[in-house]
Amino acid sequence: MYEFKYHRPATVRQAANLLLKNEDAKVIAGGHTLLPVMKQRLASPPHLVDLSHIEGLDGIEMKGRSLVIGATATHNSVANSAIVGEAIPALAELAGLIGDPAVRHKGTIGGSLANNDPTADYPAACLALGATIVTNKRRLKPEEFFQGLFTTSLESDEIITKVMFPVPKKAAYIKFRNQASRYALVGVFVAKRPSDVRVAVTGAGSEGVFRVTSFEEALKKRFSPKALDGMTVPSDGLNGDLHGSAEYRAHLIAVLARRAVEAATAKPDASVA
Amino acid sequence: MAKISLVVNGNPVNANIDPRTLLVQFLRENLRLTGTHVGCDTSQCGACVVHLDGKAVKACTTLAVMADGHEVRTIEGLAADGAPLHPMQEAFREHHGLQCGFCTPGMIMTAVDLVHRKGHDLSDHTIREELEGNLCRCTGYQNIVQSIAAGAKAMAKSDLA
Structure with a gap:
């Protein structure tokens, strides 16, 4: 790892000022993506701004009909939160599938979103549930926020503070894991919302997380695995690598989408919605 | 350099370290607590697991400076020297x-x-x-x-x- 200067702001405002003042500074919270990348010398930020000591940034609460999760809430606290488990159990399950227990003790939802790894889990949940990503400057819809591989619309002094998830009627996430890395080879998040159905796919798209509108329309007419019978997705624009070809990933998307609908229909309707 | 103070296995520790020091490096090289191992060094293998404020974390993927003000427990801290094992x-x-x-x-x-x-x-x-x-x-x-x-x-x- 190359040298860097370490900063520990006490507030989001201080953190933003540090980012503004120090060009190429990076934010760190759990560090479970950034540190491995720095150890490989693929990143060498001259300044690290540590958010982990800012108070009140890791809360989990219901606000009206939205579940609000603070940016530095760890995967472990989301996975085990009674509030998340009641409002959007699929989200708690998703968090519990990330990495391993020790990784979940450190990794954060804000970090996962800001990194926008094409195989990360949370982006699929945000896109399918129609979450709002709240920063120190503005509120962003997932379509505005995710901008392709490891790219977001976050400005250099912009920090995610929380994520707001409207509670869906039904939802489920099914992940086909890469056995070595535990990242999603393909992951499909299906959400039946009051007005529509959304199907978001992670792990497969060469530009990161995306929606399958043909599946969404079929499921809007009938929210059942049968609605997807015979439906496929083209392999154009999907990743192919040593873990699986683009055609294999396309096949997995259709299989996992059916399984996700099946899992979602097996759950009782959310009481809050 | 960064000044840190933390509690390791119940003992207060103060040090002045390079901020890029990993927690596992700090434990092994500064404190000579070599029970915590470095296996893969890529947060996969778990040989470096220690408890940070009572929670298992991978010390190869944690900066020592981020443990400032916190409590760390290593394998050496499970049972006292000479006492029966944990x-x-x-x-x-x-x-x-x-x-x-x-x-x-x-x-x-x-x-x-x-x-x-x-x-x-x-x-x-x-x-x-x-x-x-x-x-x-x-x-x-x-x-x-x-x-x-x-x-x-x-x-x-x-x-x-």
Whole structure:
């Protein structure tokens, strides 16, 4: 790892000022993506701004009909939160599938979103549930926020503070894991919302997380695995690598989408919605 | 350089370190607590697992400077020198839960964290799921799973947490 200067702001405002003042500074919270990348010398930020000591940034609460999760809430606290488990159990399950227990003790939802790894889990949940990503400057819809591989619309002094998830009627996430890395080879998040159905796919798209509108329309007419019978997705624009070809990933998307609908229909309707 | 003060195995520690020092490096090289191992160095294998404020974390993927003001417990902190072993350590000895022993400190720290989170009565399935982030290249895991199940039960009767 190359040298860097370490900063520990006490507030989001201080953190933003540090980012503004120090060009190429990076934010760190759990560090479970950034540190491995720095150890490989693929990143060498001259300044690290540590958010982990800012108070009140890791809360989990219901606000009206939205579940609000603070940016530095760890995967472990989301996975085990009674509030998340009641409002959007699929989200708690998703968090519990990330990495391993020790990784979940450190990794954060804000970090996962800001990194926008094409195989990360949370982006699929945000896109399918129609979450709002709240920063120190503005509120962003997932379509505005995710901008392709490891790219977001976050400005250099912009920090995610929380994520707001409207509670869906039904939802489920099914992940086909890469056995070595535990990242999603393909992951499909299906959400039946009051007005529509959304199907978001992670792990497969060469530009990161995306929606399958043909599946969404079929499921809007009938929210059942049968609605997807015979439906496929083209392999154009999907990743192919040593873990699986683009055609294999396309096949997995259709299989996992059916399984996700099946899992979602097996759950009782959310009481809050 | 960055000044840090933390508590390691119950003892206050102050140091002036390069901010890029990893927690595992700090424990091994500065404090000479070499029970915590570096295996893969990529947060996969779990040989470096320690407890940070009571939660299992991978010390190879944590900056020492981020542990400033916090409490760290390593394998050396489970039982005092010369005193009887911690029940989880004893269970690994009793049930042959190790061969080369390289992964063992991480296995034991993960197991103790697991007991703190999920209690003393652990099914084999739970133990295997929870060992996802700990790799052993000798045993095939069977004896490790047995050791953890037995150690979890023994911890219920012990004063050592």
